[in-house]
Amino acid sequence: MIKVTIDNILIEVDEGTTILNAARKIGGKVVPPAMCYYSKLKGSGGKCRTCLVKVSHSSTKDPRPMPKLVASCSTPVQDGMVVENLTSPEVIDARKGIVEFLLLNHPLDCPVCDQAGECDLQDLSFGFGMEETATEEQRREFPMTDIGDKIKLHMNRCILCYRCVYVADQLTDQRLHGILYRGDVSEIGTFIQNAITNDFSGNVIDVCPVGALTDKTFRFKSRVWFLKPMNVHRECSKCSGKVTAWMFGNEIYRITGRKDQYGELEEYICNECRFEKKALTDWVIEGPRHIKRQSVISANHYERMKMQSIIKPIEGLMESQE
Amino acid sequence: MGGKILLANIDIPGIRGFDVYRANGGYNSVTKALREMSQSQVNAEVTRSGLRGRGGAGFPTGLKWSFLDRKSDKPRYLVCNADESEPGTFKDRYLMHHLPHLLIEGLIISSYALGVNTCYIYIRGEFKYLVGVLEKAIKEAHQHGFLGDRILGTDFSLNIWVHPGAGAYICGEETALLESLEGKRGNPRIKPPFPAFKGLYGCPTVVNNVETLAAIGPIINMGGEAYSKVGRGKSTGTKLISACGSINNPGVYEIEMGLPVEDFIYNPEYCGGIARDRYLKAVIPGGSSVPILPAELILNTAKGERRLLTYESLADGDFETGTMLGSGGFIVFDEDACIVRNTWNLTRFYHHESCGQCSPCREGTGWMEKVLYRLEHGEGKKSDIDLLVRIAKNIEGHTICPLGEAAAWPVASAIRHFREEFEEHVLHPAEVIEKERRL
Numbered sequence: 001m002i003k004v005t006i007d008n009i010l011i012e013v014d015e016g017t018t019i020l021n022a023a024r025k026i027g028g029k030v031v032p033p034a035m036c037y038y039s040k041l042k043g044s045g046g047k048c049r050t051c052l053v054k055v056s057h058s059s060t061k062d063p064r065p066m067p068k069l070v071a072s073c074s075t076p077v078q079d080g081m082v083v084e085n086l087t088s089p090e091v092i093d094a095r096k097g098i099v100e101f102l103l104l105n106h107p108l109d110c111p112v113c114d115q116a117g118e119c120d121l122q123d124l125s126f127g128f129g130m131e132e133t134a135t136e137e138q139r140r141e142f143p144m145t146d147i148g149d150k151i152k153l154h155m156n157r158c159i160l161c162y163r164c165v166y167v168a169d170q171l172t173d174q175r176l177h178g179i180l181y182r183g184d185v186s187e188i189g190t191f192i193q194n195a196i197t198n199d200f201s202g203n204v205i206d207v208c209p210v211g212a213l214t215d216k217t218f219r220f221k222s223r224v225w226f227l228k229p230m231n232v233h234r235e236c237s238k239c240s241g242k243v244t245a246w247m248f249g250n251e252i253y254r255i256t257g258r259k260d261q262y263g264e265l266e267e268y269i270c271n272e273c274r275f276e277k278k279a280l281t282d283w284v285i286e287g288p289r290h291i292k293r294q295s296v297i298s299a300n301h302y303e304r305m306k307m308q309s310i311i312k313p314i315e316g317l318m319e320s321q322e
Numbered sequence: 323m324g325g326k327i328l329l330a331n332i333d334i335p336g337i338r339g340f341d342v343y344r345a346n347g348g349y350n351s352v353t354k355a356l357r358e359m360s361q362s363q364v365n366a367e368v369t370r371s372g373l374r375g376r377g378g379a380g381f382p383t384g385l386k387w388s389f390l391d392r393k394s395d396k397p398r399y400l401v402c403n404a405d406e407s408e409p410g411t412f413k414d415r416y417l418m419h420h421l422p423h424l425l426i427e428g429l430i431i432s433s434y435a436l437g438v439n440t441c442y443i444y445i446r447g448e449f450k451y452l453v454g455v456l457e458k459a460i461k462e463a464h465q466h467g468f469l470g471d472r473i474l475g476t477d478f479s480l481n482i483w484v485h486p487g488a489g490a491y492i493c494g495e496e497t498a499l500l501e502s503l504e505g506k507r508g509n510p511r512i513k514p515p516f517p518a519f520k521g522l523y524g525c526p527t528v529v530n531n532v533e534t535l536a537a538i539g540p541i542i543n544m545g546g547e548a549y550s551k552v553g554r555g556k557s558t559g560t561k562l563i564s565a566c567g568s569i570n571n572p573g574v575y576e577i578e579m580g581l582p583v584e585d586f587i588y589n590p591e592y593c594g595g596i597a598r599d600r601y602l603k604a605v606i607p608g609g610s611s612v613p614i615l616p617a618e619l620i621l622n623t624a625k626g627e628r629r630l631l632t633y634e635s636l637a638d639g640d641f642e643t644g645t646m647l648g649s650g651g652f653i654v655f656d657e658d659a660c661i662v663r664n665t666w667n668l669t670r671f672y673h674h675e676s677c678g679q680c681s682p683c684r685e686g687t688g689w690m691e692k693v694l695y696r697l698e699h700g701e702g703k704k705s706d707i708d709l710l711v712r713i714a715k716n717i718e719g720h721t722i723c724p725l726g727e728a729a730a731w732p733v734a735s736a737i738r739h740f741r742e743e744f745e746e747h748v749l750h751p752a753e754v755i756e757k758e759r760r761l
């Protein structure tokens with residue numbers, strides 16, 4: 001076991017644990033936000049840089065601080081390491097900068113986005129975003145596309161976390177989509193318009209931290225905070241059949257996988273469960289599912305929250321839409 | 323121009339071919355290393371020479387080699403980084419073009435020292451014409467028993483393959499290079515693990531620059547000790563400097579480390595002074611990624627000492643008043659050059675070349691380019707200057723690979739040293755544009 005201190009809290013973890021996972025063991029506020037890392041996806045992490053932390057003491061053997069902030073999701077802990085997350089103003093500043101970068105080309109179309117209310121980027125912006133936007137440049141724009149008949153891709157909203165790429169690598173023999181081009185014109189695509197049709201393709205929707213990949217069977221049906229998440233299951237030959245049903249009254253509006261407190265799926269589910277089974281009679285109800293997150297679903301009442309910068313519209317944009 | 327080590331024989335007609343090269347002492351170092359020296363002796367000579375990586379970072383080569391995981395039962399690889407795409411840098415291409423056998427010679431000895439049997443030269447895609455040159459040299463070396471199975475009758479076998487890239491600057495970053503070599507998208511890897519443990523195909527790998535590897539043959543010939551006596555302090559040996567911009571004699575020069583920058587710029591043996599008798603305004607001394615310095619700071623350090631072409635002297639003053647030797651791409655600006663325009667041009671490059679993997683670089687490079695475009699085209703605001711400083715600061719140190727810094731430093735340093743010029747673009751855009759139009 002290895003001892004590591006994060007924001008003045010000491011914890012013991014196994015060798016090879018990353019700083020982020022050590023922080024998750026402590027839980028609560030010391031956990032750095034992760035937009036690209038996904039514990040169940042091999043190779044994920046290191047890209048979004050929201051999880052940057054300061055290592056003020058590398059190890060007992062080498063007490064020097066690390067020269068740069070490090071990505072906590074991909075840096076293993078060492079014995080005697082001291083990590084600063086929220087206790088370091090440098091980390092907070094850096095994270096503010098990262099949020100600004102992530103929002104730079106983001107369309108801020110939360111009012112019409114199905115992900116709103118359960119979006120990691122919204123949560124992150126609530127936590128670390130700035131009041132005003134500093135950019136006046138044109139945002140990059142991509143046309144909307146369909147990935148198969150059930151999945152919509154809004155490339156404008158994508159933060160290029162690569163999770164949907166890794167999930168396809170992991171769940172299928174042959175990944176059909178990937179990141180095309182480079183830099184800020186990179187996009188998710190299949191190169192030649194190719195429908196992604198395998199039984200587990202729907203999981204890209206659940207791993208996507210933003211509203212770039214959304215469920216077409218749920219499109220514009222409701223805001224998530226009006227729905228009641230229930231744990232339900234059924235016999236399924238392809239997956240465990242354990243899902244979350246999002247209900248309004250007695251109607252099932254959509255099915256997703258069951259997500260833990262970090263927004264990660266407990267298990268991947270098949271497309272049949274996700275897209276085809278929308279009748280109450282298809283499912284056995286276990287009980288309500290608690291969403292342990294700071295996001296608006298749990299708050300469940302918008303009026304108590306102050307107007308947040310993220311949903312404050314940009315001036316020019318509002319006018320042109322009126 | 324005494325003291326040449328790499329380019330000593332470059333003027334001999336036909337030196338590109340094997341026979342002339344061999345007749346002038348070529349491949350003697352291979353014979354010496356393979357027949358008379360053990361692997362660890364070769365390593366020791368390289369360490370003793372004090373040779374530092376010529377690809378940009380200046381990391382001691384002997385030390386890098388000592389990190390290679392020799393306990394692993396996987397094969398080991400040596401990869402020669404010939405992706406040279408940094409604006410202002412064109413020394414590797416010159417070397418490979420004129421002295422391809424010098425590189426092959428270095429690769430053979432290095433592979434021997436590292437216990438490598440397969441070596442790749444990853445060459446920039448645009449250097450298509452050099453692929454043939456290198457392949458011809460490799461073929462000749464094969465024919466004369468310096469490559470292939472049981473070289474010179476010893477137990478050591480080596481094959482070298484040339485692999486052209488597809489035209490991405492980022493593939494010069496060593497881990498992106500390895501991804502690309504494996505046939506994948508050229509995204510830099512997240513480190514650790516370092517290539518010395520998990521490099522090409524997950525095997526222990528050393529990546530070195532062309533110029534670094536080309537110096538290995540001469541080091542074996544002259545001995546590490548003698549090599550370390552050339553140069554100055556921890557900057558041993560010679561360095562190829564590719565000089566361009568507003569000078570009378572652009573080109574590639576081999577200099578002994580420690581040459582004063584002033585001599586390099588004004589001596590007719592080297593740059594031969596500023597073109598059209600203009601005044602020197604600024605220099606980017608180590609390829610486009612290193613900080614730009616104004617004339618007074620490139621000629622003398624802030625402490626008033628003469629600035630020398632060494633890793634240490636150029637870095638004197640850190641980022642406040644110093645810069646870096648980098649890859650040795652020496653770009654000279656005269657009094658007529660517009661720093662804002664130049665900085666905009668550089669950000670255009672980095673924006674275009676960012677792989678897009680991590681958010682600060684992907685978004686920040688584009689943002690800086692757009693703001694600088696406005697400034698240069700007379701649409702800037704005073705707050706834009708501080709905005710640029712802030713963007714650069716938010717990128718720096720927060721990215722996966724050093725391209726982020728490479729994009730941030732030129733902007734930060736240009737504003738640090740030439741803020742008035744940026745302000746002038748905001749205050750009197752019409753005059754500035756008119757002036758530039760007339761030039």
Ligand SMILES: Cc1cc2nc3c(=O)[nH]c(=O)nc-3n(C[C@H](O)[C@H](O)[C@H](O)COP(=O)(O)O)c2cc1C
Nearest residue numbers: 375376377403405406407494495496530531534724
């Ligand atoms: C964006 C980027 C581009 C690079 N391009 C090159 C290049 O074209 N050639 C090169 O030798 N090194 C390049 N490097 C440096 C390499 O990553 C690596 O440090 C070098 O090949 C090591 O060789 P050396 O130790 O012999 O210098 C680049 C680094 C970065 C971050």
Ligand code: SF4
Nearest residue numbers: 158159161162164208
């Ligand atoms: S579409 Fe979603 S999951 Fe895929 S890279 Fe973009 S943000 Fe990540």
Ligand code: SF4
Nearest residue numbers: 677678679680683723
């Ligand atoms: S710093 Fe830029 S080039 Fe390097 S990994 Fe990040 S996005 Fe890619």
Ligand code: FES
Nearest residue numbers: 046047048049073
């Ligand atoms: S979660 Fe660590 S970099 Fe994205």
